[in-house]
Amino acid sequence: MNPLTDQPTDPRQLAIQDFVYDLPPGRIAPEPLPDRAASRLLVNRGGVIEDRIFRDLPGELPAGALLVFNDTKVVRARLLAHRPTGGAVELFCLEPVAPHRALEPALAQMGACTWRCLVGNGRRWKEGPVAVEFIAPDGQPATLWATRQARESGGTALINFRWAPGALTFAEVLQGAGRLPLPPYLGRPDTDADAVRYQTVYAAHEGAVAAPTAGLHFTPELLAELQAQGFETAHVTLHVGAGTFQPVKATRMAEHPMHTEPLLVTAALLRQLLAHRPRPVIAVGTTSLRTLESLYWLGAALATGEAAGPALAVGQWQPYENAADVSVEAALGALLRHLEASGTNTLQASTRLLIGPGYRFRLVQGLITNFHQPESTLLLLVAALLGPGWRAVYDHALAHGYRFLSYGDSSLLLPGQDRI
Template identity: 80%
Template sequence: MTAPDPRQLAIHDFTYALPAERIAPEPLPDRAASRLLVSRHGQLTDKHFRDLPNELPADTLLIFNDTRVVRARLLARRPTGGQVELFCLEPVAPHRSLELALQQPGACTWRCLVGNGRRWKEGPVELTFSASDGQEARLTAVRREQEAGTALIDFNWTPAELPFAEVLRAAGHLPLPPYIDRPDTATDAVRYQTVYAAAEGAVAAPTAGLHFTPELLAELAERGFETGHVTLHVGAGTFQPVKADRMAGHPMHTEPILVTAALLRQLLAHRPRPVVAVGTTSLRTLETLYWLGAGLLATPAATGNELLVTQWQPYEMAEAAANISPEQALTALLRHLEAAGTETLEARTQLLIAPGYRFRVIDGLITNFHQPESTLLLLVAALLGPDWRAVYEHALANGYRFLSYGDSSLLLP
């Protein structure tokens, strides 16, 4: 049977009725007390997240996304007193590298979403805050050109020696998802981060990981499960609704990834034993690794170009990659890093995983329950096939909590 062309998929075929009261507005007091719906070869079982070590296949390698959410929402004031919200999306100048941009002192330019911007006609907006050493600091923002619903914002601040990361930590707010319609709290500052978060840069949490506790991670290690970490800095595009009738009309957002050579070696040594991704961002990163390596093998002359997997690349390269194994692709990527004299892969991914996609690296997924008509739900449908609907119907019929602060699932197709 011919695989469906994901560009022709109608997003309205991937919907379900999600009552507002089923969206979890707050996290549970105990991370691991969340429920866990296990789908194993189409059979559904109700568990709790702390049961995970008993439910994973033997010899599983779990891959986590260790990105850390930055306090990317800034609430500034116009000279007349009105509030303007600036949601920092990505750095533009003097650095496009997220890590360098967050360490930039004094001034920088970011692409931002602007809330209440129609009342901000011209001139700067300002925000005063207390730096970590207690001294008063001031941030000034000036809007430049608008583009596709965003604006370039020039920031400058005093004391000028503060890095922009410190400005965000001291002055910013956590960017809770738009469906959590309340201000962020001190509880969110802890619970909207994974316990293993390390690399600052996300503007949304990799929420599948919110259920893990240090105790659960220790138990997994004691039981002999391997773990590894990748970094994908989750962008605001993860909440971008699909407005086109067909997926061909939906532009997938691009996100930066960082993966060590050690992780590539770990994946190669672990094969062919199972790999389970913790969250859709970890899954997209792992599958991106395959396509980066396959691209190096298919077009060796392009190795000097930026490492990027585009939205439709897997579907357009399907024939060229038919005989490229995951081991060959990962080895090619590792050799590319060795030739470049680096132990860290820096790349970007725009990968859209939808029905018609063939998974190369992962064998299962831990993930929360996603919004109707979303690219995240398309990914689940690609993994489970038509069984995705039975999983969601079961979750709705049995009181599971949905979305970022909701319950979890272990999907083993």
């Protein structure tokens, strides 16, 4: 136990019921504000809480800060197909299986492919294909057929897709046939407005099935103002998976399986992080934070010779099992040497990193984020950053009318020096 917090120093021993707060349904924002930067901004600076508007952000950031954004782009991964009899079947594309497991080549695949999908209303889907009629990018009619190859536990199945015209990529198929996968707690279908507002203005790389929502508050004008005031910015790519909505059902976190998400960063980003030290790094969103902290553990494994095989990955409990004290500079340097030896400028890896109270941050000194669900791994991450002070932040937000979850308001969390 940590005598200052009465919390275990290893997140595996945490009880998720200790991270509960009362979130009335009426406090969940069902729609985005028309003006992205008009959202409210709660600023927590070393335990002192102030209320601002998001466009005030440049005046609230620490001097010399580097803001790191996740530039993933949400794909239209929700398919509403129909059986020959007319009955509907919902397919939510989670991850590619064949002929490619990596997202980029899977989305570029033509003609046919296999994905793991969540299946809704599938009890009456006995056999044979279901279909979606859609309009291709050239304006011509097209058809997607889906056949269930194998059922899995938890409501998922391996789904074989084929389509005509076969020259379309699967990304083009999803763009025409799919629907935007809004968070299930919104309880409504997506609209034309969501197609714009559920993407960040800097989204670049397709692959996410949920938006990195902290970035939804930024506008081109606000980004230009940050640049004009001398703040550095950088981008990473972590494709947010459906597991981000996965509730924690285990009594202890040791029994909760963290989802895997692919990440991509460039050698230029690694060099920028090295050159920026020791000035503060502010993660825009929990996905950016997990990516940055995962970089440290990827590099530490390389520096100590513990990385096994060509596929680099961060395990769920790696930080709590690894006693090696590798400097940030050494970890980032090891990643750069790995890229040079591999003849590439882009690091592709995956992470299952779970950050909770007891975690020691290596690269990040602050976080911009929305307000998260009770009993979620995202709330655990906030508690790791703020310590017991997370409750004061959420109590203040509830008492002062802040809007919660994906389309809700934002916060700038700057812990005191004793927390980093």
